[in-house]
Amino acid sequence: xxxxxxxxxxxxxxxxxxxxxxxxxxxxxxxxxxxxxxxxxxxxxxxxxxxxxxxxxxxxxxxxxxxxxxxxxxxxxxxxxxxxxxxxxxxxxxxxxxxxxxxxxxxxxxxxxxxxxxxxxxxxxxxxxxxxxxxxxxxxxxxxxxxxxxxxxxxxxxxxxxxxxxxxxxxxxxxxxxxxxxxxxxxxxxxxxxxxxxxxxxxxxxxxxxxxxxxxxxxxxxxxxxxxxxxxxxxxxxxxxxxxxxxxxxxxxxxxxxxxxxxxxxxxxxxxxxxxxxxxxxxxxxxxxxxxxxxxxxxxxxxxxxxxxxxx
Ligand code: XIL
Numbered sequence: 001x002x003x004x005x006x007x008x009x010x011x012x013x014x015x016x017x018x019x020x021x022x023x024x025x026x027x028x029x030x031x032x033x034x035x036x037x038x039x040x041x042x043x044x045x046x047x048x049x050x051x052x053x054x055x056x057x058x059x060x061x062x063x064x065x066x067x068x069x070x071x072x073x074x075x076x077x078x079x080x081x082x083x084x085x086x087x088x089x090x091x092x093x094x095x096x097x098x099x100x101x102x103x104x105x106x107x108x109x110x111x112x113x114x115x116x117x118x119x120x121x122x123x124x125x126x127x128x129x130x131x132x133x134x135x136x137x138x139x140x141x142x143x144x145x146x147x148x149x150x151x152x153x154x155x156x157x158x159x160x161x162x163x164x165x166x167x168x169x170x171x172x173x174x175x176x177x178x179x180x181x182x183x184x185x186x187x188x189x190x191x192x193x194x195x196x197x198x199x200x201x202x203x204x205x206x207x208x209x210x211x212x213x214x215x216x217x218x219x220x221x222x223x224x225x226x227x228x229x230x231x232x233x234x235x236x237x238x239x240x241x242x243x244x245x246x247x248x249x250x251x252x253x254x255x256x257x258x259x260x261x262x263x264x265x266x267x268x269x270x271x272x273x274x275x276x277x278x279x280x281x282x283x284x285x286x287x288x289x290x291x292x293x294x295x296x297x298x299x300x301x302x303x304x305x306x307x308x309x310x311x312x
């Protein structure tokens with residue numbers, strides 16, 4: 001059976017997984033599966049501000065470095081995730097009382113520190129993650145509060161100052177055709193029109209309640225690539241339960257959505273984890289067994305389905 005990695009190379013795309021650093025350090029099967037099957041990685045948590053933080057204003061890069069070193073050793077493409085996000089950042093960043101100048105300095109320092117450290121080693125950064133609110137407009141965050149909508153521009157500009165990576169806007173619920181997908185489209189169209197250095201859009205594609213029709217994903221990928229942007233599927237998982245009934249239906253959906261996205265021009269597909277034992281979805285009650293490998297690292301039908309989708 002062909003590996004995902006072989007199929008991806010033939011299709012000239014990257015196929016990756018989000019990496020859990022504890023599993024990477026302690027589990028030989030995990031490491032072997034990751035290196036054999038995938039040619040791209042992202043840190044599931046290790047590059048977020050909260051996990052990186054070491055005391056007030058300090059950083060501890062040990063976990064993030066491990067992910068990047070593993071990728072170097074196995075010749076993998078690295079997606080950095082995520083520089084600006086409204087979750088998983090240190091408490092001391094939180095107060096919504098900063099002056100604009102203060103907030104701007106904090107944002108710049110963080111981006112310069114993290115994106116600067118990995119210059120030349122991270123290939124793509126999720127610069128801004130989940131900035132669009134579910135009910136429309138930009139989400140209320142301390143950045144929006146202090147700097148206004150321009151904080152998004154600044155984040156991309158600061159990342160461009162210190163990084164040679166491709167710079168992405170990443171979001172959920174904007175995968176297919178939906179009001180939120182339209183908002184994301186409008187946001188990035190406006191960034192492109194104003195010359196803000198955005199290179200791509202990440203579609204998370206967490207699937208656990210409503211199935212996003214693959215044809216809608218294709219249409220969305222096409223309109224985004226028409227703007228001159230790169231598109232990655234960044235956090236794909238498909239929980240068994242409400243969305244798909246069993247492993248076979250799961251495999252079919254994986255096949256159809258990966259084929260649709262890649263045919264429409266997405267050039268990187270990342271699953272949000274390696275194996276079902278490590279997934280974030282089941283503990284949240286969002287379906288079972290959402291990934292391509294089971295808890296024993298055996299290939300599931302969805303694995304073959306993705307290999308097929310990339311081989312067609
Ligand atoms: C999730 C991780 O998988 C969990 O381990 C963590 O507790 C919370 O964050 N959108 C994102 C990801 O952009 O960073 C999130 O990852 C899942 C939703």
